Amino acid sequence: MNFEIPADTRDIADGLISFIDRFVVPLENAHSDLLATERTRTDERGILVPAVRDLQRTVRKASADAGFYTLFGDPSLGGGGLGEGALAHIQERLNHTYGPPRTLIHEVVIPSVFTNGATPLLLELQPHLRDRHIAAIVSGESTLCFGLSEAGAGSDPQRMRTTAVKDGDEWVINGSKQWITNAAYADFCILFAITDPEAARARRGGITAFFVDTRSEGFECTGIIPLLGQAGSNVGIVSIDELRVPDDHIIGTPNRGLTLALLGISKGRLSMSGMCVGLAQWALDLSLDYAQQRETFDVPIAQHQMIQAKLAEMAIDIYAAKSAVARTAWMVESGQPTRKETSIVKALTTEMLGRVTDSAIQIHGAMGLTNELRIEEAWRLARIVRIPDGTAEIQRRAIALQLLRGDAAL
Numbered sequence: 001m002n003f004e005i006p007a008d009t010r011d012i013a014d015g016l017i018s019f020i021d022r023f024v025v026p027l028e029n030a031h032s033d034l035l036a037t038e039r040t041r042t043d044e045r046g047i048l049v050p051a052v053r054d055l056q057r058t059v060r061k062a063s064a065d066a067g068f069y070t071l072f073g074d075p076s077l078g079g080g081g082l083g084e085g086a087l088a089h090i091q092e093r094l095n096h097t098y099g100p101p102r103t104l105i106h107e108v109v110i111p112s113v114f115t116n117g118a119t120p121l122l123l124e125l126q127p128h129l130r131d132r133h134i135a136a137i138v139s140g141e142s143t144l145c146f147g148l149s150e151a152g153a154g155s156d157p158q159r160m161r162t163t164a165v166k167d168g169d170e171w172v173i174n175g176s177k178q179w180i181t182n183a184a185y186a187d188f189c190i191l192f193a194i195t196d197p198e199a200a201r202a203r204r205g206g207i208t209a210f211f212v213d214t215r216s217e218g219f220e221c222t223g224i225i226p227l228l229g230q231a232g233s234n235v236g237i238v239s240i241d242e243l244r245v246p247d248d249h250i251i252g253t254p255n256r257g258l259t260l261a262l263l264g265i266s267k268g269r270l271s272m273s274g275m276c277v278g279l280a281q282w283a284l285d286l287s288l289d290y291a292q293q294r295e296t297f298d299v300p301i302a303q304h305q306m307i308q309a310k311l312a313e314m315a316i317d318i319y320a321a322k323s324a325v326a327r328t329a330w331m332v333e334s335g336q337p338t339r340k341e342t343s344i345v346k347a348l349t350t351e352m353l354g355r356v357t358d359s360a361i362q363i364h365g366a367m368g369l370t371n372e373l374r375i376e377e378a379w380r381l382a383r384i385v386r387i388p389d390g391t392a393e394i395q396r397r398a399i400a401l402q403l404l405r406g407d408a409a410l
């Protein structure tokens with residue numbers, strides 16, 4: 001394989017950075033008081049205030065107009081159709097340049113492949129719904145959420161309790177969802193419910209995906225869940241009470257919802273992996289600068305061997321992760337099976353980011369703990385990303401199952 005990033009991918013990444021610098025950063029500066037802290041950005045429930053949401057919509061639409069918002073969407077959905085290699089590289093550049101998530105940048109300029117933009121699941125939407133809604137989704141006017149997990153069903157979604165019962169040409173859905181990214185803001189939800197309880201109990205399908213307008217009666221985001229000391233977060237709880245959904249709002253094949261949920265999983269994992277590699281490089285850059293400026297015992301701390309070892313270990317970790325991401329992206333794009341490899345890079349990169357950001361804090365001493373430098377934000381994010389999109393243990397389970405099935409080549 002060729003490790004060189006193609007010139008057109010580099011050009012797109014350069015164009016994206018230039019768009020953010022020219023359009024989004026000035027917007028951040030103009031609204032710095034509003035965006036300054038969680039206290040100014042969110043209300044008493046931890047939900048973003050309308051003025052911030054308006055700014056996000058402005059950025060989404062500008063990004064869509066400039067051609068960045070849907071770079072990774074399928075061309076038949078109006079997306080740019082870029083593959084996994086470009087996705088990993090562009091996420092790496094974005095996070096290396098701007099550090100931990102900023103309210104108007106990261107998932108706003110380029111939506112999460114799974115949760116709020118032109119997800120590949122929409123390929124299975126009925127044609128009349130595609131015609132009606134896709135334009136708003138790809139223009140950044142409307143966003144989505146992905147409603148699979150529940151309080152009692154995360155790694156094992158088959159344990160979900162939300163049910164859909166057929167009534168004429170509609171389905172009546174009852175239950176609840178938890179940990180749903182973007183639930184408080186989404187216009188549409190891809191909602192999963194049990195439609196064949198016997199098949200679900202026997203773990204032979206029985207779960208169906210529905211396309212739901214979040215303004216429908218019976219669908220309500222009842223709150224968001226504060227995470228890791230924050231006042232808010234982007235994950236919400238959804239209550240579903242006698243929600244009526246037309247039969248033609250089923251996405252894909254009835255009772256095959258979990259198979260559908262796996263569509264685009266490699267894009268989701270490589271996107272997260274590229275993000276981790278970029279953020280780790282951002283933390284290493286800060287650490288290199290600081291280690292050469294900060295003096296103790298009459299020399300820069302970079303001259304102490306224990307600090308040098310930390311810097312070197314950060315580089316070893318990042319280099320290994322970056323190489324694994326590039327190889328896996330290449331395997332996906334060349335049509336090779338990558339079941340264990342996408343699990344390997346998800347586990348490897350998220351855990352690598354934890355080690356690298358921890359070292360970055362240590363190298364900065366007390367300064368590393370301050371909100372001002374934002375390394376602690378990267379460290380908290382590193383802790384979070386080991387849970388969603390398959391926990392560290394579920395990735396290891398998937399890797400081991402593949403190895404034991406005979407897929408042991410590395």
Ligand SMILES: Cc1cc2nc3c(=O)[nH]c(=O)nc-3n(C[C@H](O)[C@H](O)[C@H](O)COP(=O)(O)OP(=O)(O)OC[C@H]3O[C@@H](n4cnc5c(N)ncnc54)[C@H](O)[C@@H]3O)c2cc1C
Pocket residue numbers: 115145146147148149150151152153154155156178179180181182235384387388389390391392393394397
């Ligand atoms: C920030 C964030 C965003 C999220 N966004 C979404 C979203 O948009 N949509 C959505 O549907 N869900 C979302 N989730 C939910 C996420 O998918 C689940 O949290 C995740 O699948 C784990 O489920 P759980 O939390 O219920 O843990 P559990 O499944 O209860 O697991 C508890 C522990 O047991 C371990 N474990 C479970 N099974 C095994 C096993 N077989 N072998 C070994 N160990 C095992 C787990 O790894 C974990 O350590 C999000 C979660 C977070 C934190």
